Amino acid sequence: MGTTKSEGFSEEVNELAVLFKAMGHPARIAIIQFLRTQEKCICTDLVNELPLAQPTISQHLKELKNAGIIQGSVSGTSICYCLNLDKISELDAFLASLKYDQNPTCC
Amino acid sequence: MGTTKSEGFSEEVNELAVLFKAMGHPARIAIIQFLRTQEKCICTDLVNELPLAQPTISQHLKELKNAGIIQGSVSGTSICYCLNLDKISELDAFLASLKYDQNPTCC
């Protein structure tokens, strides 16, 4: 155990879980927030911005990238990371659907 | 380590991370989806619905409850769990904000 069981759940459910999980860490939320507001999305800035060491930040960036939530393109010595709004929209759509189909007789 | 570092991040960031983390598991997404569609939100139904043992489901329900994403009220021998739409809206608002403030010069 310690392993998440994914068999028996739909593809959609598993994909949503991966995306939510990727966002389930303060550093990764902070990275996403920072990317939203910066002109240039460079890891060095993040090192100055977050209370974490560079390797740790690099690791979090990788996880966000693996989940498809951010994309990075090399730009000289630095890397330009930015949000993938498609993935954000997937999560958003799921959450929005919860608000409308809610059964009124429950609770 | 293994411990998530929360000092140095804003309250808002930490709270969002907790909520996203709570949703970052297929069983918990499936529970939320199931709650949305059922008339009666009872754990027994979940045991028949999910590919997990009863104690495991109970544990996931507890985590969702701790995060404030669902609420449970006792109803005789069974328990009626339902979604807390306020929390869903918090996440939704965060995701929606990402879609609009995006910097166009990046990537």
Next chain:
DNA sequence: TTAAAACATCGTAATATTGCAATATAACAA
């Protein structure tokens, strides 16, 4: 070529998560 800057990767210790069997609890029915 050499050095510096910006990231990534590796290795590893500490801790967290997951899943479940066994067991407990709580409410109702007979």
Next chain:
DNA sequence: TTGTTATATTGCAATATTACGATGTTTTAA
């Protein structure tokens, strides 16, 4: 009371995550 049903808790083994120092890699500048 006794049994049954519904759910929670405990305990634990297996695995995952987190954080970071040390060390690579790649790019640019001198």
